[in-house]
Amino acid sequence: MSLNFDLPEEAVMIRDSVRDFAENVIxxxxxxxxDQEKFSPExxxxxxxxxxxxxxxxxxxxxxxxxxxxxxxxxxELARVDGSQAATVxxxxxxxxxxxxxxxxxxxxxKYLPQLCTGEKLWGFGLTESEAGSDAGGTKTKAEKQNxxxxxxxxxxxxxxxxxxxxxxxxxxxxxxxxxxxxxxYTCFLVEQGTxxxxxxxxxxxxxxxxxxxxxxxxxxxxxxxxxxxGKKGEGFHQMLDTLDRGRLSIAAMGLGCAQGAYELALKYAxxxxxFGKPISTFQANAFKLADMATEIEAARYLLYRAAWLCDxxxxxxKKLSSMAKLYCSEVAHRCVDHAVQIHGGYGxxxxxxxxxxxRDQRLLEIGEGTSEILRLVISxxxxxxxx
Amino acid sequence: MKILVCVKxxxxxxxxxxxxxxxxxxxxxxxxxxxxPYDEYAVEEAIQIKEKQGDTIVTxxxxxxxxxxxxxxxxxxxGADEAILVKTDDDAYLDSLAVAKALVxxxxxxxxxxxxxxxxxxxDDNLQVGPMVAELLELPCVTFIAxxxxxxxxxxxxxxxxxxxxxxxxxxxxxxxxxxxxxxxxYPALRGIMMAKRKPxxxxxxxxxxxxxxxxxxxxxxxxxxxxxxxxxxEAVPELVKLLKEEAKVI
Numbered sequence: 211m212s213l214n215f216d217l218p219e220e221a222v223m224i225r226d227s228v229r230d231f232a233e234n235v236i237x238x239x240x241x242x243x244x245d246q247e248k249f250s251p252e253x254x255x256x257x258x259x260x261x262x263x264x265x266x267x268x269x270x271x272x273x274x275x276x277x278x279x280x281x282x283x284x285x286x287e288l289a290r291v292d293g294s295q296a297a298t299v300x301x302x303x304x305x306x307x308x309x310x311x312x313x314x315x316x317x318x319x320x321k322y323l324p325q326l327c328t329g330e331k332l333w334g335f336g337l338t339e340s341e342a343g344s345d346a347g348g349t350k351t352k353a354e355k356q357n358x359x360x361x362x363x364x365x366x367x368x369x370x371x372x373x374x375x376x377x378x379x380x381x382x383x384x385x386x387x388x389x390x391x392x393x394x395x396y397t398c399f400l401v402e403q404g405t406x407x408x409x410x411x412x413x414x415x416x417x418x419x420x421x422x423x424x425x426x427x428x429x430x431x432x433x434x435x436x437x438x439x440x441g442k443k444g445e446g447f448h449q450m451l452d453t454l455d456r457g458r459l460s461i462a463a464m465g466l467g468c469a470q471g472a473y474e475l476a477l478k479y480a481x482x483x484x485x486f487g488k489p490i491s492t493f494q495a496n497a498f499k500l501a502d503m504a505t506e507i508e509a510a511r512y513l514l515y516r517a518a519w520l521c522d523x524x525x526x527x528x529k530k531l532s533s534m535a536k537l538y539c540s541e542v543a544h545r546c547v548d549h550a551v552q553i554h555g556g557y558g559x560x561x562x563x564x565x566x567x568x569x570r571d572q573r574l575l576e577i578g579e580g581t582s583e584i585l586r587l588v589i590s591x592x593x594x595x596x597x598x
Numbered sequence: 599m600k601i602l603v604c605v606k607x608x609x610x611x612x613x614x615x616x617x618x619x620x621x622x623x624x625x626x627x628x629x630x631x632x633x634x635p636y637d638e639y640a641v642e643e644a645i646q647i648k649e650k651q652g653d654t655i656v657t658x659x660x661x662x663x664x665x666x667x668x669x670x671x672x673x674x675x676x677g678a679d680e681a682i683l684v685k686t687d688d689d690a691y692l693d694s695l696a697v698a699k700a701l702v703x704x705x706x707x708x709x710x711x712x713x714x715x716x717x718x719x720x721x722d723d724n725l726q727v728g729p730m731v732a733e734l735l736e737l738p739c740v741t742f743i744a745x746x747x748x749x750x751x752x753x754x755x756x757x758x759x760x761x762x763x764x765x766x767x768x769x770x771x772x773x774x775x776x777x778x779x780x781x782x783x784x785y786p787a788l789r790g791i792m793m794a795k796r797k798p799x800x801x802x803x804x805x806x807x808x809x810x811x812x813x814x815x816x817x818x819x820x821x822x823x824x825x826x827x828x829x830x831x832x833e834a835v836p837e838l839v840k841l842l843k844e845e846a847k848v849i
Contacts, residue, residue, distance in 0.1 A: 219668070219671070219795065220791060220792065220795055222668070223668075223671065223672065223675060223786065223791045223794070224788060224791055226632070226672070226786075227675075227785045227786045227787075227788075227791065228785075230785055231785045259787060260785055260787050260788065261787045261788030261789050261791075262788070265788070269789075269792075274788040274789055274792055275792055276788060276792065280788075
């Protein structure tokens with residue numbers, strides 16, 4: 211009898227604390243920040259004080275030594291209220307802090323992790339390029355060795371947390387030659403803001419996550435010392451895959467939180483809104499939508515939690531489940547925001563109602579960190595569809 | 599300085615309460631239990647004193663069933679140093695005096711300079727335990743404090759009263775009960791939560807104390823009845839006034 215669905219006490223306490231914080235600190239400001247497309251250094255600082263950066267990093271490096279499951283619960287709670295703040299936290303932990311912690315040497319960890327774990331500064335992960343999205347093979351950014359330095363040339367796009375004063379630097383993946391099998395060899399480098407030849411621009415006019423930072427990166431003869439190489443030369447591709455396997459779980463948590471938040475807004479509205487003299491929640495057309503939402507959310511939650519639990523156990527199966535959880539949670543979120551807007555009727559189309567923001571914020575989740583199409587490809591490969 | 603904070607675990611104020619099958623208590627299933635909000639002010643005040651003065655130990659004490667451990671852990675995650683649970687049986691009913699006596703039985707063994715409580719628990723709303731603890735210990739008691747300063751072994755507290763503020767000074771040790779507005783309780787940070795997990799909670803079994811009062815029944819508030827239109831325009835006013843006086847009895 212070892213099957214136990216109770217969350218550990220640590221996760222329960224973190225859920226309570228993050229929910230209170232999200233309701234009292236984030237919810238009152240979410241709409242305004244979204245309207246103005248404004249990143250909030252104040253909220254980021256407060257999230258840092260709460261300990262939302264450096265979840266799974268040991269305490270001696272400035273983190274909190276939590277389980278991955280607790281991290282998922284926290285991201286879920288943030289996304290239940292606001293996608294932008296959840297994005298800042300998920301990206302900084304999974305893509306900013308994660309690669310430095312997992313692949314960095316002691317010196318790099320000591321240098322960067324303590325200040326990244328307080329949230330005082332953020333760090334990005336530069337992977338996607340204008341011509342290399344789903345097809346990572348289209349990457350053009352290159353790094354060439356010159357004496358003890360590397361010269362980086364190229365550009366990256368749609369990179370979270372990688373520009374403005376709030377950001378300290380980025381991990382950038384670049385081609386450093388060809389492998390024995392003729393394929394491109396990738397290596398990751400740590401590049402700090404202010405390095406000559408490196409420019410990071412904040413991207414505007416976004417549909418979603420408008421209170422989070424999305425950046426475009428330009429490298430023009432950007433010179434970094436050999437000491438900034440992450441891990442070993444040629445490990446960049448593997449590092450990227452490993453980072454995405456874990457990162458996908460945090461996008462799944464955002465999907466789950468988004469779905470939960472949308473469902474709660476819809477249920478509340480449906481019970482208050484009266485048509486034909488009765489609350490619209492009592493019409494079966496709406497009641498069944500709400501029942502579907504509640505059911506799918508429950509299923510999504512246990513898929514994600516199981517994936518996170520496997521990750522905490524150090525079991526490799528989590529990789530398949532993380533793709534499944536990301537695919538499923540983001541698509542459940544899609545159906546939930548869609549139903550929720552429908553239930554809100556005309557009001558759901560107005561910015562005055564939070565559901566309008568949820569509807570826009572959801573859309574990224576089926577695209578970022580692996581589109582739903584690529585995830586289906588990954589899963590179908592993992593279950594052996596293309597093997598003879 | 600040694601500060602004791604008496605706390606209680608209560609249902610989340612957003613929980614929909616169901617009456618138990620005995621009609622005398624609430625059904626505990628599906629309740630999300632939290633640290634009583636007024637007790638959060640008391641815990642926060644104690645931690646702020648500790649942060650300001652240094653060299654202070656904050657001990658939280660609760661009387662309640664095993665599940666109360668999580669309220670104590672919340673207080674420790676906020677920054678309290680030690681926690682003591684006086685454990686009761688799950689379904690035991692304790693009146694305020696029994697709770698106060700149970701608290702005092704532990705407090706008597708401890709050294710302290712100040713005792714803080716929330717002004718009331720938001721479940722049964724008796725507002726009695728704090729003053730009773732003070733009485734049993736023969737200590738001064740100031741209730742509903744909205745501001746506190748400690749200086750030269752004395753406490754100066756402000757109380758919001760009808761139409762104004764009352765300033766009270768008391769010697770220490772004393773029992774003070776916290777009102778909303780005393781401070782802004784912090785959210786337990788992850789660092790604190792991880793530390794709280796490792797800190798042992800001193801659990802003791804309650805020696806049976808017979809309650810002096812009995813709960814006869816617990817009932818839901820009456821369901822709201824539909825409104826009544828008594829007429830239209832100025833002519834309807836006398837009838838409306840009559841009904842408000844005689845039927846609704848509100849004026």
